[in-house]
Structure formats: structure tokens, C-alpha cells
Amino acid sequence: MNMRSKAVKAAGIVAMGSVIVLAAAGCTRGGGGGGGGGEGAASPGITDDTITLGVTTPLSGGTAGPGNCTVAGLVAYFGQAGPIEFGDGKTREVRVEAFDDTYDPQKALSNFQQAHSNVFAFTSGLGTPTNMAFREAAIEEEVPQALIMTGDPIFSDREESPWQLGFVPIYQNEGAAFGELLAESGEDLTVAILSQNDDFGEGYVHGFKEAIEGADNIEIVRELTYEATDTSVDAQLTELAATDADVLFNAMSITPLTISAIEKARELAWSPSWFLPSNTSSPAGILGPAGANPDDGFYSVSFSKAPQSPLYADDEDVQTFLSALEEFSGRYTTTPDFPHCMWSYMIGATLEEAFSNMTEPTRENFMEALGDISGLQAPLMLEGTAIDTTVDGQPAVSTVIVQKYNGQGYDNVEDFG
Structure with missing residues (x-):
């Protein structure tokens, strides 16, 4: 599935503290009730009109560069994509609420405790220790940690827990x-x-x-x-x-x-x-x-194209991505200096694929739909890589390409030296 060739802008972008809301003006906040479309009662963070995603990530401190990128690409994707049609027939705006944890596990846990009853799922956030800090609480509360940026294989062990799935290769x-x-x-x-x-x-x-x-x-x-x-x-x-x-x-x-x-x-x-x-x-x-x-x-x-590389100067995916980043992600960054910007944009495309296959507005049905994606060529993916969430013990992306720095970007290599 590719992103729409002609992007539909979200009707409004509203900034509130560390929160970016991608929603039509006047939409009510997500939370319990009003899900409709399926037999299951709606989970917190989703209504007939909206779905709210949480991101706890370092927005300040030593890892603020990558951390801001974990939100910027996600905001850019859904800002450009506009309302998403779900598998239950409802069309919903996607809201992204970002919380700064400064790469501190205790702050990440506090962010989860503050927000878990108001967001549908946590996604995209950076860090093994920070994501690990609230993993047990997320399992207990049955809140998805979906497509998070940690390579720890425990987050992709479906037998251990059906509520987590990593995005980046282990x-x-x-x-x-x-x-x-x-x-x-x-x-x-x-x-x-x-x-x-x-x-x-x-x-x-x-x-x-x-x-x-x-x-x-x-x-x-x-x-x-x-x-x-x-x-x-x-x-x-x-x-x-x-x-x-x-x-x-x-x-x-x-x-x-x-x-x-x-x-x-x-x-x-x-x-x-x-x-x-x-x-x-x-x-x-x-x-x-x-x-x-x-x-x-x-x-x-x-596993992602690098906008800085001359190889992708005229690439359509890259140009679309840079345009979306410039228009929607100014609060975080409009310069993709870290690959996390591209990764979170891919996460947006992967989430849209899962949303399109959700037949009920529930967290459980979301995780089922998320775990059934295979061969998805998300925007910005390198040739030879793809999204596959069907393999137990592996994250959404498990294939990587070795590259060598050329002074501006990276070239693919097959031999050392």
C-alpha cells in the first residue's frame, strides 16, 4: 500500500503544550464510547470520529534529536494523509499526543500512567529502557505498545505478550x-x-x-x-x-x-x-x-531511504516525505537529520494499513490487524526490505542493508573495504 498520490490535508493542526492534534476542528477527544461499526465495545482513545495515539519519547536531553524525529514523521504522515478510513466503515482523524521522557525510564512510566486511559495505543517512542519501564503496566492494562523504536526482541515475543510489537530490526x-x-x-x-x-x-x-x-x-x-x-x-x-x-x-x-x-x-x-x-x-x-x-x-x-543522499535527490517518496515534514512537523523538526524521522513516517503507513483492516474499535482487534501485515512496501523503504508483522519473535522490519558513508549519505555495499 502506498500513501495517497494526492494528499488530503487535515482540517486543522492544534498545538497544546507537548501535544500535536491532527484533527478536524470541533472533533471530540477520544475515549471510551461511541466506537460503533463492530460488535466490541470501543476501547479508550477511539470514537466514531477520532483515534488518539500516544508517544513517550525524548524530546529534550542528549537524545532529543532522534526523539523529536520519532514524532515528526508520524505527525507528517497523518497530517498529509488526512482522515483514515477504518475497516469498520468509519472515517477517523488521527491525533498524536507526544510526551517528553528525556530518555528517563521513570518519566516514561509516569507518562504512561498519565495518558493510558486517554490514548488508544502507544507507538513510535524511542528507547529500550524507556519502553521497558512501562511494558509490564501496558500488559496489565492491555494497552498496545505498537511499532515502537527499540530493537529488544522481548517486544516482539507474541507468546510472552500480545500487546507489544517492535518496529526497527532487533x-x-x-x-x-x-x-x-x-x-x-x-x-x-x-x-x-x-x-x-x-x-x-x-x-x-x-x-x-x-x-x-x-x-x-x-x-x-x-x-x-x-x-x-x-x-x-x-x-x-x-x-x-x-x-x-x-x-x-x-x-x-x-x-x-x-x-x-x-x-x-x-x-x-x-x-x-x-x-x-x-x-x-x-x-x-x-x-x-x-x-x-x-x-x-x-x-x-x-532499511530506509536517506533524503541527504544524492541517490534519492529526485525520489518521489523522498520529495513527498520532505514536503509533509515541512508542512506539518515544525514543532518537532522539518530537517530529517536522524533516520527516526523516516522510520516514524513508515510507522504511520503501517498503522494506516492496520486501521484499514480493523473491524472493531478495540485495542484487541487492532493488535490482530497489526499482526497480519506482510509484504507492505511502506513509503521510503529500501529495495529488498518490507514490513512483515507475521513472524513471531521478529519486529515489523527484520531485514537490513549494510551501507558505507560516502561523505554525504550512504552507499549500499556487499564487501568490506
Whole structure:
């Protein structure tokens, strides 16, 4: 399903604090009653006319750049798409309420407790620790955490809970993709590892190590961690640089720390090839500000087109996306410096697909419809990737493409070097 070729503008955009409402003027707020169309009683956050989605995400602090993008693309998608026709025959405006958690788990939990009785589902929010903070409460209250931006596989374990589903590839898949690239290169390579000391970092490292297991050409020479609350990783970079490793596997989620790590390596005259996770590899938001030298070799993985890349300068999907972002997302950002802007736009398209197959205005029916999407080519998806929510244990996107930084954007690569 592609986005409508001619977008219908929402009748009004109303800003209230940290809330963006994409709704026709005069629509009542979502909540219980009035769902209609199906046999099930309407869940909170949906009426015959509206559906309200909640996003708890870092809108301020060290991860504010990616965090604002998790809302911007979503707002842009539904702002441009206008009212959505649901499978129960009702046409509803989509409202997006965004709450700042500053990447603090306790604030994320507080946001959930404040809003869960007024929103239909939580979606798009960034972060493993923050989403994990209210996971048990969401299960108890039977509130969907749908298409959230964390690669922790627990959020895609349907047997464990039918109320969660991740969007981005699990961390292990990203780490494995880079490990496979190195193992298949045939080059004798030494690797230093710096990872975040939590499920995020552990997932990346686990996937990487599994992929190089049995590869005689790859040797891990040093492995260090850092805390997500740290303000510097200079000591770790100094110790890792002393190994003179060929490759730095940098499983880091904090934007300022990623920039400072690249700058510190340059100060130490260490020029390894780098692996960066998809959420901390932005050319405009990280590599450019850090003065990254593309000759060193900066690798990441992706499943979305990058508007900064000359390859997509005239791409119709990209132009439509940029136009929507400019028109509807000024409160958050109109410059897609982080891939989360594109990801949340794709989330909008995926949600619309689920909404179109909902026959009852209930959270349960929504999760059933969401879990039955296969082969969806959402706007901005790279060739070779697609939305598939039908595989237990996998998020909506499970395929990634390895890419290499070219100084402006990324090029797809098949070989290391």
C-alpha cells in the first residue's frame, strides 16, 4: 500500500503544550464510547470520529534529536494523509499526543500512567529502557505498545505478550549483519568493541559475536562498556586506541557520546573502520558534526531511504516525505537529520494499513490487524526490505542493508573495504 498520490490535508493542526492534534476542528477527544461499526465495545482513545495515539519519547536531553524525529514523521504522515478510513466503515482523524521522557525510564512510566486511559495505543517512542519501564503496566492494562523504536526482541515475543510489537530490526540482526560482512571479507582483522552497558549494547555485541563465530580471520582484541548516563567515553577510547585495532564496533545509542567518540579517536590518531548502529549513524546529525572522514570507513545498516543522499535527490517518496515534514512537523523538526524521522513516517503507513483492516474499535482487534501485515512496501523503504508483522519473535522490519558513508549519505555495499 502506498500513501495517497494526492494528499488530503487535515482540517486543522492544534498545538497544546507537548501535544500535536491532527484533527478536524470541533472533533471530540477520544475515549471510551461511541466506537460503533463492530460488535466490541470501543476501547479508550477511539470514537466514531477520532483515534488518539500516544508517544513517550525524548524530546529534550542528549537524545532529543532522534526523539523529536520519532514524532515528526508520524505527525507528517497523518497530517498529509488526512482522515483514515477504518475497516469498520468509519472515517477517523488521527491525533498524536507526544510526551517528553528525556530518555528517563521513570518519566516514561509516569507518562504512561498519565495518558493510558486517554490514548488508544502507544507507538513510535524511542528507547529500550524507556519502553521497558512501562511494558509490564501496558500488559496489565492491555494497552498496545505498537511499532515502537527499540530493537529488544522481548517486544516482539507474541507468546510472552500480545500487546507489544517492535518496529526497527532487533539489535542482534544489526550486529550480525556487520559481523557477516567482516567474516566474509577474508581479511585478517582485529576488532575493538565499545558497547552500552544494557540490553541495547548487549544485543548488538551478541549478534556480532554469533556472526563471526568460527571465522578465523576476525579477532576481538579488547572489549569495554559505558553507561548510558555517562558524559564522556574518552577513557574507553584511549584504552581501545592503544590496541590499534582495525575496526571499532561501537554499539552506542547516545548522540553526543557518538560524536565525541569519533572526535576522540581522531585526537588519538587512531583511524579504525567503524560500525555504528542505525540510530546513531546519521550523516547530518552525527558524522558531519563529528568531522568523520569517509576514507576511514564508517559502516551502518539501514532499511530506509536517506533524503541527504544524492541517490534519492529526485525520489518521489523522498520529495513527498520532505514536503509533509515541512508542512506539518515544525514543532518537532522539518530537517530529517536522524533516520527516526523516516522510520516514524513508515510507522504511520503501517498503522494506516492496520486501521484499514480493523473491524472493531478495540485495542484487541487492532493488535490482530497489526499482526497480519506482510509484504507492505511502506513509503521510503529500501529495495529488498518490507514490513512483515507475521513472524513471531521478529519486529515489523527484520531485514537490513549494510551501507558505507560516502561523505554525504550512504552507499549500499556487499564487501568490506
